[in-house]
Structures are given as structure tokens and as C-alpha cells.
Amino acid sequence: MRDFSVMTDHPILSVRGLSIARDGKALLGVDHLDLDGPGPTIILGPNGAGKSLLLRCLHGLITPDRGTVTQGGQTLTDQVRAGQAMVFQRPVLLRRSVAGNLDFVLRRRGLSRAARKTECEGLLAQGGLEDKARQSARSLSGGEAQRLAILRALACKPSVLFLDEPTSALDPQATQEIEQMVLRASDQGLRVVMVTHDIGQARRLARDVVMMHGGRVVEQGLAAQMFAAPENGMIRRFLSGGLMV
Amino acid sequence: MQDFTQEFTIALGLIFTGDPELWAIVLLSLKVSVWAVFIAALIGMPLGAGLAVGRFPGRRALIVLINALMGLPPVVVGLLVYLMLSRSGPFGVLQLLYTPTAMIIAQVVLVTPIIAALTRQVVETLAVEYDEQLRSLGVSRLSSVPVLLWDGRMALMTALLAGFGRAIAEVGAVIIVGGNINHVTRVMTTTIALETSKGNLALALALGAVLIALAVSVTGAVSVLSLRGERQGLGHA
Ligand SMILES: Nc1ncnc2c1ncn2[C@@H]1O[C@H](COP(=O)(O)OP(=O)(O)OP(=O)(O)O)[C@@H](O)[C@H]1O
Ligand SMILES: [Mg+2]
Numbered sequence: 388m389r390d391f392s393v394m395t396d397h398p399i400l401s402v403r404g405l406s407i408a409r410d411g412k413a414l415l416g417v418d419h420l421d422l423d424g425p426g427p428t429i430i431l432g433p434n435g436a437g438k439s440l441l442l443r444c445l446h447g448l449i450t451p452d453r454g455t456v457t458q459g460g461q462t463l464t465d466q467v468r469a470g471q472a473m474v475f476q477r478p479v480l481l482r483r484s485v486a487g488n489l490d491f492v493l494r495r496r497g498l499s500r501a502a503r504k505t506e507c508e509g510l511l512a513q514g515g516l517e518d519k520a521r522q523s524a525r526s527l528s529g530g531e532a533q534r535l536a537i538l539r540a541l542a543c544k545p546s547v548l549f550l551d552e553p554t555s556a557l558d559p560q561a562t563q564e565i566e567q568m569v570l571r572a573s574d575q576g577l578r579v580v581m582v583t584h585d586i587g588q589a590r591r592l593a594r595d596v597v598m599m600h601g602g603r604v605v606e607q608g609l610a611a612q613m614f615a616a617p618e619n620g621m622i623r624r625f626l627s628g629g630l631m632v
Numbered sequence: 633m634q635d636f637t638q639e640f641t642i643a644l645g646l647i648f649t650g651d652p653e654l655w656a657i658v659l660l661s662l663k664v665s666v667w668a669v670f671i672a673a674l675i676g677m678p679l680g681a682g683l684a685v686g687r688f689p690g691r692r693a694l695i696v697l698i699n700a701l702m703g704l705p706p707v708v709v710g711l712l713v714y715l716m717l718s719r720s721g722p723f724g725v726l727q728l729l730y731t732p733t734a735m736i737i738a739q740v741v742l743v744t745p746i747i748a749a750l751t752r753q754v755v756e757t758l759a760v761e762y763d764e765q766l767r768s769l770g771v772s773r774l775s776s777v778p779v780l781l782w783d784g785r786m787a788l789m790t791a792l793l794a795g796f797g798r799a800i801a802e803v804g805a806v807i808i809v810g811g812n813i814n815h816v817t818r819v820m821t822t823t824i825a826l827e828t829s830k831g832n833l834a835l836a837l838a839l840g841a842v843l844i845a846l847a848v849s850v851t852g853a854v855s856v857l858s859l860r861g862e863r864q865g866l867g868h869a
């Protein structure tokens with residue numbers, strides 16, 4: 388199911404002629420973008436670069452003014468979108484217990500009671516939340532809440548996982564836990580597309596990188612090459628820790 | 633002064649000896665208002681939720697209308713229900729006037745707008761917060777309604793209690809359609825009005841005490857619930 392080799396003629400995600408404008412101001416203009424290979428793909432860029440907007444388009448949450456997004460050559464029908472999951476910059480946890488948040492998704496997959504219980508326990512263990520199952524999700528700490536948001540996304544059994552700056556408000560310890568979860572999921576074949584503006588995180592996680600600035604993709608390539616020899620002066624400044632303005 | 637002390641003593645006696653007449657009146661009041669709130673919830677909650685997530689022409693006007701209906705003067709509601717149920721009215725053949733059912737109907741009319749308006753507010757706020765997350769999880773607009781109602785359960789409980797508080801303390805409408813008939817349609821508020829005017833202060837005081845106790849418990853329950861709701865809402869929104 389997660390074997391992408393059978394779809395070699397289509398990139399996993401493909402963007403063509405995408406544009407979004409509000410009040411006469413262009414917010415996003417991505418003419419041509421293909422995401423391929425095993426990932427993780429890291430989308431990098433400063434505040435307001437359009438990273439979240441692009442992610443929303445890839446997930447089909449907003450319909451662009453113009454342009455198309457396809458996954459494996461298919462447009463984003465409900466069925467295709469069901470194979471995607473997203474962790475938001477500000478995750479919304481349901482006003483239920485930790486286990487209740489996972490069960491909500493498992494129920495929608497039509498699993499039996501017993502299967503839900505088993506899977507829920509497995510997920511909780513995976514995120515180190517076993518002893519929090521009955522706790523109200525809204526009372527979790529920031530790091531725990533973010534872990535639960537990721538577990539809930541994983542509970543959808545997606546083939547593509549979008550994450551929007553999941554660690555921007557977390558301390559190094561919590562950040563590391565999240566990064567390990569993301570890497571583990573990626574190693575197991577899940578296609579990860581993650582937004583960050585943390586250059587160190589990009590270096591730790593990325594196989595390939597998409598650089599955005601002012602609503603446009605300014606550079607794309609394999610992480611190893613890009614971090615070694617960035618083509619763009621702006622990027623070089625960003626990578627060396629300078630401010631991108 | 634001497635008189636009042638005596639009336640107080642009798643009132644306490646009525647309450648604590650379990651005076652059958654007193655408790656029959658309390659029971660009928662509870663029965664009427666609980667039924668009224670139950671029926672009002674069955675109408676008001678789906679209505680409120682529909683107004684919160686639905687997208688149809690006339691939606692805004694309907695919201696304004698329901699908010700306006702919240703402030704209906706009970707006496708006017710009583711009058712309208714009376715006209716509907718009176719012998720020559722459209723529902724006269726049902727012979728419901730001066731029955732507990734008539735009182736339930738009047739209270740339903742009073743309480744439904746309250747529950748609908750509060751439900752709409754609660755569900756709409758949640759819907760905005762949950763919108764992208766639910767769409768991401770593939771939950772359609774229609775199937776988001778039970779999710780939003782369930783996750784808004786604390787606030788919705790508050791709406792129900794507010795409705796109950798209004799119903800149980802209401803006098804103007806039920807006295808018109810119920811008629812305050814002894815052993816048939818006499819509820820706490822109407823009995824207090826009648827007995828006070830007759831000078832029978834003991835029964836009025838006893839019922840007043842029970843009514844206050846009920847009102848205080850309802851208000852207390854509302855504040856406990858909203859406190860819990862707030863605490864749940866704390867943290868990372
Ligand atoms: N609905 C909207 N209406 C108008 N402007 C919008 C809307 N949504 C986003 N924008 C604007 O689009 C630009 C890109 O927003 P986006 O959220 O994608 O940035 P980002 O790269 O994710 O930034 P950050 O790192 O701060 O999260 C911003 O300038 C934002 O103000
Ligand atoms: Mg963003």
C-alpha cells in the first residue's frame with residue numbers, strides 16, 4: 388500500500404500553476420513543484436513565506452484560485468484525501484480524553500471495538516502517552532498535545548503525512564521526541580512533508596528541501612547538496628543564520 | 633411580626649413533615665418543567681446546531697429572530713397559547729386548556745428559543761475552531777454536527793439548565809393556560825401568587841423556600857459547569 392515504486396511515472400505530489408491572491412495581493416504562486424522520492428521533504432522559509440498555505444493546498448483544505456494539485460497523478464478527491472493526514476501548526480484536540488481523540492479516528496475507519504483497543508494502546512505506547520489515556524486531552528502539556536496530534540494523524544493510516552511546524556513552540560527535549568516519531572514514521576514508509584523554519588531541524592530530518600520566500604519556491608533539491616552548496620544568495624544567508632528580509 | 637414568625641414555623645413544618653399538598657405541587661412543577669425542557673431541547677438543539685453549521689438563505693434572519701424570541705414576555709406567550717388552545721381556537725378540539733399539557737406547551741415556547749440560541753452560539757464557536765481539523769479528518773459538514781454537540785456538552789448542559797431555570801420560575805404564562813386549578817394545574821409559582829393574595833402565607837413561604845433552593849442549585853450547577861468548561865478550554869487552543 389505504501390509502495391510508491393509502482394507509481395514511478397507520477398510524482399507523489401505534484402503542483403502546477405498554483406496561485407492564491409487576496410485583496411489583489413499574491414499570497415502564493417507556485418508554478419511547478421514535484422515532490423518525489425521517499426522523503427522526508429522539509430519546507431523551509433521565514434514567517435509569511437506561504438508554507439502553511441502551500442501545505443493546506445497540498446492537503447486540499449483550500450482550493451487555490453488557479454492551478455492543480457495531484458497525488459500520484461490523481462486530483463484530490465475525498466478518497467485521495469483520505470490517504471493524507473495533517474498535523475496543524477496549532478493542533479486542535481477534541482474535548483475528550485487522550486484515548487478518546489484516537490478512538491474518534493479509529494471509529495471512522497470502521498474498526499471493531501477490540502481492534503480499536505489494540506491499535507489505541509499501540510499508538511499510545513508509540514507516543515509515550517500510555518499513562519495519560521484517560522486524561523483530558525486539553526490538559527496535556529504542549530509537547531504531549533503535539534505528540535497526541537501526531538498519533539491521531541497516524542491513526543488515520545495515511546500514506547502522506549503533512550506536519551506544519553510541529554515543534555515551533557517546544558523545548559529541545561520535546562522537539563527531539565517529535566523528531567524521532569517523525570523519523571520512525573518515515574522509515575516505516577510514510578511519506579512525510581514537514582514545514583519548519585528551524586534550519587537545524589531541516590538538517591536533521593530532511594532528505595529533500597523546498598525553500599520558500601514571499602509565496603514562491605525559491606529553491607528545491609536534495610538536502611545533502613543544498614546545505615553543502617546553496618545556489619541562491621538569500622538562501623545562503625538564511626542557512627548561515629542571517630535574517631531573511 | 634409575631635404573625636410572620638408563626639407563619640415561618642408553619643412553613644418549615646410543611647416542608648419537613650412532608651406535607652402531601654406541598655409536595656404534590658412541587659412534583660407537578662418539576663414534572664411540567666422537566667418535560668418542557670426535554671421537548672425544547674429536542675427542538676432547540678438540532679435547530680441551533682443547524683443554524684450554526686448550515687449554509688442556507690435566510691439563516692441570518694432566523695438567527696436574529698430566535699435571539700429576539702429569547703426575550704418574549706411570558707404573559708404574551710400565555711395569551712397566544714391560550715388563544716390557540718381555547719375552545720374556539722385552532723387546537724380547541726384537543727381540549728388541552730387548563731391541563732398540565734397546556735403549561736408544558738407554554739413553557740416549551742418560552743424555553744426553545746433560549747436553548748436554540750445558546751446551542752447555536754456554542755456550536756458555531758466550536759465549528760470555527762474545529763473546521764480545518766475536522767475537514768482534514770474527512771468529517772463532512774453534516775456529520776460534524778454530532779461531534780460538535782458532544783464536544784460542546786458542558787456548555788450545552790448550561791443551556792439546558794438556563795432553560796430549566798426560566799421554566800420553573802415562570803408564572804405569567806402558566807397561570808393563563810393552566811388556570812391554577814387545585815390538584816390539577818397548580819404549580820409552585822402560581823400557588824405562591826394565589827396563596828399570598830389570600831393571606832395564606834405559610835404555604836406561600838414554604839413553596840418560596842423550595843423554589844429558591846431549586847433556583848440556587850440550578851445556578852450553582854451552571855457555574856460549576858462553566859468553570860469546568862473553562863478549565864477544559866485552558867491551555868493550547
Ligand atoms: N485567509 C487569508 N487571507 C489573507 N491573507 C492570508 C490568508 N491566509 C494567509 N494569508 C497571508 O498569506 C501569507 C502566507 O501565510 P502562511 O500562513 O502560509 O505563512 P507561513 O509561511 O506558514 O508563515 P509562518 O512561519 O509564520 O507560519 C501571510 O502573509 C498571511 O498573512
Ligand atoms: Mg505557517
